[in-house]
Amino acid sequence: xxxxxxxxxxxxxxxxxxxxxxxxxxxxxxxxxxxxxxxxxxxxxxxxxxxxxxxxxxxxxxxxxxxxxxxxxxxxxxxxxxxxxxxxxxxxxxxxxxxxxxxxxxxxxxxxxxxxxxxxxxxxxxxxxxxxxxxxxxxxxxxxxxxxxxxxxxxxxxxxxxxxxxxxxxxxxxxxxxxxxxxxxxxxxxxxxxxxxxxxxxxxxxxxxxxxxxxxxxxxxxxxxxxxxxxxxxxxxxxxxxxxxxxxxxxxxxxxxxxxxxxxxxxxxxxxxxxxxxxxxxxxxxxxxxxxxxxxxxxxxxxxxxxxxxxxxxxxxxxxxxxxxxxxxxxxxxxxxxxxxxxxxxxxxxxxxxxxxxxxxxxxxxxxxxxxxxxxxxxxxxxxxxxxxxxxxxxxxxxxxxxxxxxxxxxxxxxxxxxxxxxxxxxxxxxxxxxxxxxxxxxxxxxxxxxxxxxxxxxxxxxxxx
Amino acid sequence: xxxxxxxxxxxxxxxxxxxxxxxxxxxxxxxxxxxxxxxxxxxxxxxxxxxxxxxxxxxxxxxxxxxxxxxxxxxxxxxxxxxxxxxxxxxxxxxxxxxxxxxxxxxxxxxxxxxxxxxxxxxxxxxxxxxxxxxxxxxxxxxxxxxxxxxxxxxxxxxxxxxxxxxxxxxxxxxxxxxxxxxxxxxxxxxxxxxxxxxxxxxxxxxxxxxxxxxxxxxxxxxxxxxxxxxxxxxxxxxxxxxxxxxxxxxxxxxxxxxxxxxxxxxxxxxxxxxxxxxxxxxxxxxxxxxxxxxxxxxxxxxxxxxxxxxxxxxxxxxxxxxxxxxxxxxxxxxxxxxxxxxxxxxxxxxxxxxxxxxxxxxxxxxxxxxxx
Ligand SMILES: Nc1nc2c(ncn2[C@@H]2O[C@H](COP(=O)(O)OP(=O)(O)OP(=O)(O)O)[C@@H](O)[C@H]2O)c(=O)[nH]1
Ligand SMILES: Nc1nc2c(ncn2[C@@H]2O[C@H](COP(=O)(O)OP(=O)(O)OP(=O)(O)O)[C@@H](O)[C@H]2O)c(=O)[nH]1
Ligand SMILES: [Mg+2]
Ligand SMILES: [Mg+2]
Numbered sequence: 125x126x127x128x129x130x131x132x133x134x135x136x137x138x139x140x141x142x143x144x145x146x147x148x149x150x151x152x153x154x155x156x157x158x159x160x161x162x163x164x165x166x167x168x169x170x171x172x173x174x175x176x177x178x179x180x181x182x183x184x185x186x187x188x189x190x191x192x193x194x195x196x197x198x199x200x201x202x203x204x205x206x207x208x209x210x211x212x213x214x215x216x217x218x219x220x221x222x223x224x225x226x227x228x229x230x231x232x233x234x235x236x237x238x239x240x241x242x243x244x245x246x247x248x249x250x251x252x253x254x255x256x257x258x259x260x261x262x263x264x265x266x267x268x269x270x271x272x273x274x275x276x277x278x279x280x281x282x283x284x285x286x287x288x289x290x291x292x293x294x295x296x297x298x299x300x301x302x303x304x305x306x307x308x309x310x311x312x313x314x315x316x317x318x319x320x321x322x323x324x325x326x327x328x329x330x331x332x333x334x335x336x337x338x339x340x341x342x343x344x345x346x347x348x349x350x351x352x353x354x355x356x357x358x359x360x361x362x363x364x365x366x367x368x369x370x371x372x373x374x375x376x377x378x379x380x381x382x383x384x385x386x387x388x389x390x391x392x393x394x395x396x397x398x399x400x401x402x403x404x405x406x407x408x409x410x411x412x413x414x415x416x417x418x419x420x421x422x423x424x425x426x427x428x429x430x431x432x433x434x435x436x437x438x439x440x441x442x443x444x445x446x447x448x449x450x451x452x453x454x455x456x457x458x459x460x461x462x463x464x465x466x467x468x469x470x471x472x473x474x475x476x477x478x479x480x481x482x483x484x485x486x487x488x489x490x491x492x493x494x495x496x497x498x499x500x501x502x503x504x505x506x507x508x509x510x511x512x513x514x515x516x517x518x519x520x521x522x523x524x525x526x527x528x529x530x531x532x533x534x535x536x537x538x539x540x541x542x543x544x545x546x547x548x549x550x551x552x553x554x555x556x557x558x559x560x561x562x563x564x565x566x567x568x569x570x571x572x573x574x575x576x577x578x579x580x581x582x583x584x585x586x587x588x589x590x
Numbered sequence: 591x592x593x594x595x596x597x598x599x600x601x602x603x604x605x606x607x608x609x610x611x612x613x614x615x616x617x618x619x620x621x622x623x624x625x626x627x628x629x630x631x632x633x634x635x636x637x638x639x640x641x642x643x644x645x646x647x648x649x650x651x652x653x654x655x656x657x658x659x660x661x662x663x664x665x666x667x668x669x670x671x672x673x674x675x676x677x678x679x680x681x682x683x684x685x686x687x688x689x690x691x692x693x694x695x696x697x698x699x700x701x702x703x704x705x706x707x708x709x710x711x712x713x714x715x716x717x718x719x720x721x722x723x724x725x726x727x728x729x730x731x732x733x734x735x736x737x738x739x740x741x742x743x744x745x746x747x748x749x750x751x752x753x754x755x756x757x758x759x760x761x762x763x764x765x766x767x768x769x770x771x772x773x774x775x776x777x778x779x780x781x782x783x784x785x786x787x788x789x790x791x792x793x794x795x796x797x798x799x800x801x802x803x804x805x806x807x808x809x810x811x812x813x814x815x816x817x818x819x820x821x822x823x824x825x826x827x828x829x830x831x832x833x834x835x836x837x838x839x840x841x842x843x844x845x846x847x848x849x850x851x852x853x854x855x856x857x858x859x860x861x862x863x864x865x866x867x868x869x870x871x872x873x874x875x876x877x878x879x880x881x882x883x884x885x886x887x888x889x890x891x892x893x894x895x896x897x898x899x900x901x902x903x904x905x906x907x908x909x910x911x912x913x914x915x916x917x918x919x920x921x922x923x924x925x926x927x928x929x930x931x932x933x934x935x936x937x938x939x940x941x942x943x944x945x946x947x948x949x950x951x952x953x954x955x956x957x958x959x960x961x962x963x
Contacts, residue, residue, distance in 0.1 A: 231774030267806025344889025
């Protein structure tokens with residue numbers, strides 16, 4: 125997702141400072157070089173990188189770390205402040221009547237984003253309409269129309285029209301009843317003078333409340349010049365970054381935000397109309413600060429895995445995503461989690477699970493969870509290998525035997541089997557997926573609350589731990 | 591395209607010349623300095639005194655050079671070598687002389703969207719060439735830099751070039767070409783352009799729309815086909831992409847068409863589902879050529895996706911679109927480098943004629959051309 129790769133590579137750099145309480149000039153120089161590298165490989169504009177790193181270097185050398193602060197935290201804070209200063213809050217979008225003009229390079233994702241944004245506004249209870257003014261690209265009318273059908277929002281276009289300005293005017297009139305007008309335009313780049321003049325004319329006719337620049341996450345150093353030109357001709361109030369479901373880091377958007385003195389409005393994360401998110405600076409901030417520290421988590425996991433794996437050679441965590449998920453796997457998973465440290469600390473390191481989510485849980489949720497896990501372990505110790513490998517064979521008589529053997533209540537043993545089933549179901553859904561598919565899946569889980577996995581373990585009130 | 595890089599490369603050339611000139615001055619200074627040492631009887635200074643004497647005897651510039659000895663580091667052992675080299679009219683380029691100019695060159699390459707690891711490889715080549723060979727040569731530093739850069743860039747960018755037209759001419763007909771790449775880079779438009787390019791050279795083609803996914807995809811390619819008066823094979827949305835292209839091939843066989851141009855839906859390499867669909871298309875259709883399409887405006891990510899697409903359905907070459915929108919062109923260098931496959935065409939606009947054969951030699955010459963400053 126946007127900028128969190130950036131965040132994690134920065135954190136990697138900063139980890140080298142761990143334990144130090146003072147920074148030498150060499151330390152700072154080293155760290156600044158690394159910061160430059162990570163920003164540059166995220167496509168942030170070279171001169172902007174130099175500006176940022178100069179500011180960071182100066183501050184790191186000049187500012188005295190407040191008492192009790194480690195050098196790492198001090199630099200982290202400076203890096204964070206400089207970046208946040210640059211990114212700012214997400215573009216303000218009042219939930220009221222407004223007209224939004226979309227502009228950007230050919231193929232950057234304007235038409236798709238227009239439908240997505242309309243979908244987003246409709247979910248907020250407003251009535252949106254998309255107006256397609258692209259008279260140039262073959263199939264542009266049909267594309268926008270079909271996307272709007274999928275988003276179930278109003279659409280206006282004229283397949284035979286030749287004048288985008290006229291279509292824009294007619295469209296605004298024809299969709300006067302809608303609250304939010306989203307005007308899509310043909311793709312164009314900074315060097316196409318005639319097309320730049322055209323969008324200036326559209327802008328004048330439409331008189332939008334805000335114009336958004338739609339940028340592909342993969343755009344390179346050209347982002348600066350493009351953003352500058354669009355800013356000059358129509359004025360840019362916000363940036364939409366698309367195709368963030370890929371591997372591009374979206375640093376070009378930082379450049380554009382800087383160049384247009386604007387902010388990030390939306391993120392595009394897929395081809396369907398639901399694949400849109402508002403930019404959340406706070407999420408970005410906490411990730412950047414290492415609150416959702418996946419890297420640290422994965423290191424701990426790896427260490428714990430190495431320990432667990434040493435005892436049992438034929439168990440490979442990778443199997444989880446391939447073969448079937450047995451009770452044995454669940455046992456290993458729980459052992460691993462225990463070795464990582466207190467559960468609440470582990471949870472805190474999982475993005476999306478720390479902070480807010482932890483606050484929503486009852487105070488004793490962690491203790492309850494940990495006790496349950498201990499009971500589960502005891503119960504599993506009383507199971508035969510055959511039962512662990514193939515839980516389906518555990519019928520009433522076996523349950524009774526396990527209860528007798530382990531001294532754990534029957535209800536708990538049943539909950540264990542139920543929990544296993546849920547996790548098995550979740551994991552089978554993840555099998556054979558790539559990052560992009562996984563992301564979509566996660567979102568579905570978030571939206572539909574599919575249970576299972578760690579989230580299921582947590583119970584959230586109604587699961588076995590509630 | 592590439593104007594940005596050109597300017598920066600010129601800067602680099604000047605940088606190195608300046609640094610090494612300064613060094614020559616310093617060497618001259620150093621020889622003066624060591625000569626002074628010799629006078630005071632420092633044992634190690636004999637050689638240096640010789641060197642200094644030679645400098646005085648054989649070369650003019652030493653007399654003009656500043657005699658302020660404080661600029662030179664007297665304890666630096668390379669002082670002798672520098673002095674000797676200077677005496678014989680050579681310039682030694684040392685690691686430290688290159689450090690700043692190479693850093694600037696790296697920035698220049700990054701500013702031109704060359705991917706970081708690729709830029710580093712290029713720098714390594716330049717560094718090695720310059721360090722290794724300067725000692726033997728008598729050319730000016732500028733020439734050396736130019737040569738090192740020229741070779742390094744050409745090495746990368748000229749990889750695997752072949753004559754596309756000849757390939758088409760010689761292949762058994764029909765020739766099937768499948769176009770792959772991420773979303774919105776210009777696959778469909780490039781197909782329309784290439785169909786026209788082929789027609790200009792006397793080859794007929796049929797378009798097959800393997801994009802059975804995106805909204806408006808059928809309408810888009812249909813309009814291109816209508817305008818160009820080409821046959822289009824397409825199925826309903828949601829159909830099997832491999833089957834469409836296969837039908838295109840059947841049509842071409844039955845109707846003596848030379849080339850099948852098979853489109854595919856844009857996809858990101860992070861989706862395993864869509865990438866394995868691409869593998870399937872590749873397996874079922876077994877195209878004669880697979881062309882990877884990417885855009886010149888792409889930054890560092892160009893390398894990752896080129897690698898992934900090449901992995902899923904091995905490519906034979908790349909079409910780099912939207913070159914009209916971007917003056918840096920580093921994506922060409924990155925993609926050619928990681929795939930080891932040639933850049934074949936540049937897309938230079940939205941018109942059907944806006945397609946050019948990519949010529950690496952011309953490009954590098956233009957980049958480093960002596961006529962430009
Ligand atoms: N994976 C992914 N694909 C996207 C995203 N946004 C847009 N796309 C795809 O990118 C391609 C181009 O999107 P369009 O919406 O047609 O782009 P555009 O800016 O309207 O293009 P022009 O009108 O030709 O300038 C299409 O294949 C879209 O499906 C995204 O967030 N993720
Ligand atoms: N300026 C410029 N625009 C181009 C070039 N090639 C394609 N385009 C434009 O880029 C946009 C996307 O082109 P498409 O051909 O639809 O791209 P695609 O890769 O087929 O897109 P998907 O099928 O959605 O993945 C269109 O607006 C094209 O007109 C080029 O060389 N220069
Ligand atoms: Mg569009
Ligand atoms: Mg297409």
